[in-house]
Amino acid sequence: MLVIVGAFLFTPTAEGLGESTRILYFHVPCAWVAALAFLVSAMYSIIYLKKQNAIYDMWASSSAEIGMVFTVLATITGSIWAKAIWHSYWNWDPRETSIFILLLIYAAYFALRSAVDDNEQKARLSAVYSIIAFVTVPFLIFVVPRILESLHPDPLINTEGKINMNSKMLVVFLGSLTGFTFLYYWILKLKIGSYQLAGVIQKKLGKD
Amino acid sequence: MASKLLTLLQNSVFIFIKDVRLEFRTRYAVNAMILFAITTLTAISFSLGPVRLDPNLVSSLLWILLFFSSMSSLSHIFVREEEQQTSDTLRLISGPIPIFLGKWLFNVVLILCLEIIIVPLFFILLNASVQGMSIFIVVLILGSIGLATVSTVIAAIISQASVKGALFAVLAFPISLPILISSINGTRLSIEGNNFSESMDYIQALFSFLVVIFTVSLLVFEFIWKK
Numbered sequence: 001m002l003v004i005v006g007a008f009l010f011t012p013t014a015e016g017l018g019e020s021t022r023i024l025y026f027h028v029p030c031a032w033v034a035a036l037a038f039l040v041s042a043m044y045s046i047i048y049l050k051k052q053n054a055i056y057d058m059w060a061s062s063s064a065e066i067g068m069v070f071t072v073l074a075t076i077t078g079s080i081w082a083k084a085i086w087h088s089y090w091n092w093d094p095r096e097t098s099i100f101i102l103l104l105i106y107a108a109y110f111a112l113r114s115a116v117d118d119n120e121q122k123a124r125l126s127a128v129y130s131i132i133a134f135v136t137v138p139f140l141i142f143v144v145p146r147i148l149e150s151l152h153p154d155p156l157i158n159t160e161g162k163i164n165m166n167s168k169m170l171v172v173f174l175g176s177l178t179g180f181t182f183l184y185y186w187i188l189k190l191k192i193g194s195y196q197l198a199g200v201i202q203k204k205l206g207k208d
Numbered sequence: 209m210a211s212k213l214l215t216l217l218q219n220s221v222f223i224f225i226k227d228v229r230l231e232f233r234t235r236y237a238v239n240a241m242i243l244f245a246i247t248t249l250t251a252i253s254f255s256l257g258p259v260r261l262d263p264n265l266v267s268s269l270l271w272i273l274l275f276f277s278s279m280s281s282l283s284h285i286f287v288r289e290e291e292q293q294t295s296d297t298l299r300l301i302s303g304p305i306p307i308f309l310g311k312w313l314f315n316v317v318l319i320l321c322l323e324i325i326i327v328p329l330f331f332i333l334l335n336a337s338v339q340g341m342s343i344f345i346v347v348l349i350l351g352s353i354g355l356a357t358v359s360t361v362i363a364a365i366i367s368q369a370s371v372k373g374a375l376f377a378v379l380a381f382p383i384s385l386p387i388l389i390s391s392i393n394g395t396r397l398s399i400e401g402n403n404f405s406e407s408m409d410y411i412q413a414l415f416s417f418l419v420v421i422f423t424v425s426l427l428v429f430e431f432i433w434k435k
Contacts, residue, residue, distance in 0.1 A: 049431050097389075104382040111378050115369040125365050128428050132361060132383060135424050139386045139417055 027081055029180035030074035031099060035137065037067025037184060038102065042134035045127035057123035060130060061113065062191040066184060068106040075099050098140040105133045216309075219302055223310025227285060228317075237284040237318065245277040245326045253333040266336045267395035271388055273330065275355065278319060279377045282359035285311045286367035295367070304430040308360070312422075315356040323352060340402035347398060347407070350414045351391030357418065358384050361425035364432045383421070390414040 041063040048056035078096060079089050090096065112129055116122040231237060252269055261269075289295040298307060327348070331337060338344045362380045369375055394410040397403050 101382050101385050104385075108379045108382055111375060112365070112369065115366075115371050115375050117370065121368060124431060125368060128432050129365060129379065131428055132421070132424060135420055136383050136386055136417075139413070139420075 027074060027077040029177045030070050030077055032177060033180050033184045034067050034071040034074050034099070034102060036181065037063045037070060038105070038134060038137060040188075041067060042130045045130040048123060048127045049131075054119070054123060057127065058192060058195050059188075060127060062188055062195065064106060064109055064130070066187055066191070068103070068110070070184070071099060071103045071106055075103060098137075101140055102137070105136075109133065216303075216306055219306030220309035220313065223298075223302065223306055224313045224317075227310065227314045230288075231314075236288075237281045238321070240284075241277050241281040241318065241322050242325060244280045245273060245322060246329075248273050248276065249326065249330060249333060256334070258335070260335055263336075263396045263399040266334060266399055267392050269334070270327070270330055270395060271351070271392045273326070274319075274323070274352065275384060275388060277322060277326070278355045278359050279380065282315050282318065282356065283363035283366065283373075283376045285314055285360070286363040290367045299433065304433040305426065307433065308364075308426060308429040311364075312357060312360045315360050316353055319352045319356045320349075323348065336399065338399050340398040340400075340404075340407075343402065343404065343407045343411075344395060344398035346411060347391055347394035347414065350411065350418060351387055351394075354387035354391075354414065354418045354421065355384060357422050357425060358387065361421075361429065361432070364429060368432075386417050387414065390417070 041060045044056045044060035044063065048054075048060060075096075078099065082096070083089050109126060109129055113122055113126050116125055252273070286295075289298060358380055362376060362383070366375050366379065390410045390413045394407050394414065397407040397410070
């Protein structure tokens with residue numbers, strides 16, 4: 001799986017208009033996975049509230065942890081790209097703002113988790129916060145860039161929703177997107193597995 | 209069905225009146241809020257002196273002022289319940305929806321009262337004036353109801369956590385950001401002139417966000433409230 005991901009991410013060296021645009025293949029999938037991780041976290045939060053089974057909370061918080069890492073990556077790659085193209089690290093462009101807010105939401109989520117001691121309360125309150133915070137995300141991603149002018153290039157945020165990219169770039173880009181998504185899913189499964197193992201070990205230690 | 213709705217609303221009003229009465233006994237939240245706002249306003253005005261600011265700065269400062277004033281005291285309604293240990297009694301006497309509605313109403317009234325005092329003072333001290341009054345009032349009201357809604361639901365969450373004060377601002381800020389962005393831009397447009405078509409974008413965004421966050425908060429409150 002990782003080999004496929006690696007192969008996709010290394011082929012872009014053959015294409016791209018201007019050297020610095022190649023970071024697109026890393027930056028956009030990072031931002032996409034960050035948003036996806038958040039969506040998954042919110043979904044599992046809803047399921048947790050309905051079924052009250054602690055395993056869903058584990059999914060929700062693991063997804064949030066990964067999402068946080070990818071958000072940081074997206075912010076950093078975006079900032080580097082911004083320096084290369086627009087010659088400044090940070091501009092409060094709507095998309096930049098949205099990813100920064102996503103970072104804040106993740107940080108707040110983990111702050112909340114660490115502030116509550118009782119496990120059941122922790123799970124319940126963070127599930128609620130995840131849902132509320134998720135409500136703001138569509139607004140930030142879709143509404144704000146339509147209203148305010150943006151420095152981000154047109155193929156990403158045009159009003160018809162079409163993708164106007166060179167077809168070669170498109171193929172590599174979509175491949176990278178898929179690769180990143182698989183990477184995210186793979187890490188998520190690993191995390192869940194390790195948490196469950198830890199739980200099993202704890203139980204055994206508790207019994208002895 | 210209609211009678212059930214009526215009972216719900218009646219209960220919310222009862223809880224609202226109870227909170228208002230309690231508030232008048234000690235006047236804690238009102239005082240804290242107004243004093244905080246006046247202190248901040250004085251600091252701003254004093255440090256700026258007689259300088260005339262452009263609309264961008266004026267609207268940003270206004271909403272920073274309103275945001276931090278809400279952060280300082282809108283969590284009071286739930287935190288006081290936990291501290292005085294009346295929250296369990298509250299859980300017994302009423303379902304979650306009237307409690308949310310009553311507390312929400314209280315927060316809205318509180319922030320609107322603050323604005324009646326602070327906003328004119330703000331414009332007088334900063335030597336600015338609003339050209340498009342109707343837009344300004346709409347944006348102000350929508351934005352403050354938005355801040356009150358976010359504060360109510362986050363206050364409910366943190367009242368059950370341990371480190372209440374700092375956590376409140378941390379949790380509330382990301383969710384208030386769409387409100388703040390739209391409100392600041394809307395206010396800026398209203399200060400510059402009576403430009404309805406441009407500000408309509410922001411007003412629509414504000415209104416839709418408000419509806420969405422209010423509905424989600426109402427639905428989710430039950431899970432926060434029940435232990």
